[in-house]
Amino acid sequence: MSTKPPTPLVNLPNGAQTEMNFLESTWFKTHGLTREFPSPEEVHALAPKENLVPVKFVDLDLVVKFEPNVSTSEAIRELPVPEMILSRLRTLRQNESEQAIGSLSHSPSLDQVLEFRSLLRPFLTVASFHDWLSWLWCRHDPDPQSVPDVWRQELPDNVPIVITHGDLHRSNIIVTATSPTRVLAVIDWEQAGWGPDYWEYCKAKVTAHYNKDWRGWIDVFLEPHPSALEAFNWYADTPGAL
Structure with a gap:
């Protein structure tokens, strides 16, 4: 196993925050230059009514996960x-x-x-x-x-x-x-x-x-x-x- 110095928690996603943008990610470097994230209304319009599943936006190369318990802690690279x-x-x-x-x-x-x-x-x-x-x-x-x-x-x-x-x-x-x-x-x-x-x-x-x-x-x-x-x-x- 390779060794690395301890990684402070500040460098990891903080679940206490309600919103985080990862500007160094591929999406922001491509689509994010000219496009915006889908609105909550757009997400709900495409979501199946019977259950909560990720919604695909093919033209944006984006999958949106939404449910009451989703937090920014999930945003590991x-x-x-x-x-x-x-x-x-x-x-x-x-x-x-x-x-x-x-x-x-x-x-x-x-x-x-x-x-x-x-x-x-x-x-x-x-x-x-x-x-x-x-x-x-x-x-x-x-x-x-x-x-x-x-x-x-x-x-x-x-x-x-x-x-x-x-x-x-x-x-x-x-x-x-x-x-x-x-x-x-x-x-x-x-x-x-x-x-x-x-x-x-x-x-x-x-x-x-x-x-x-x-x-x-x-x-x-x-x-x-x-x-x-x-x-x-x-x-x-x-x-x-x-």
Whole structure:
């Protein structure tokens, strides 16, 4: 793995802002010189009525995603091919004074597995995050500390905190329509944030269909974490845990 200095959060998209323009992007350097973004009225006019899906503006080479929960945290730049995307993302590190598990802007995690869970907050260490996961499923016991949790030991406290996409499956990976096939971009960064190194693997496995070949490919471009995956599945499947 290549090494880079810590990347301050100020250099990443800030989900607290309601609007951000990336003037160095390809769109602003081409269409943005003479055209404007579609208005909300134009987007809604082309959107299917039955559900909220991205709307394509072919003449602008633009896809517009809209829904109540979309934030500027999703605006991570396009990076080529899955292996390079993940290896490059993992070279980014928070400054020690800023380190936390949570959203890119250090608010509580936006991951759908964790959202709205009791006492969700930014966690300053991997161990405190794991202790919280363990506490969640036994918190209704009169003495939670006395409840044995064999899965807690399967979660490694010594892994780094890295940027995690959180929803890595085939429908979020754009590839070329012609051969040889190349990956153009990974999209839909709604759940992205800072998480333990194994979290990307667990989320990708959980969202992959057991009978599809995609599930096997996950072990090729992500480092497998079988023990952490078992613990993840336990916490996710136990009623009242997550």
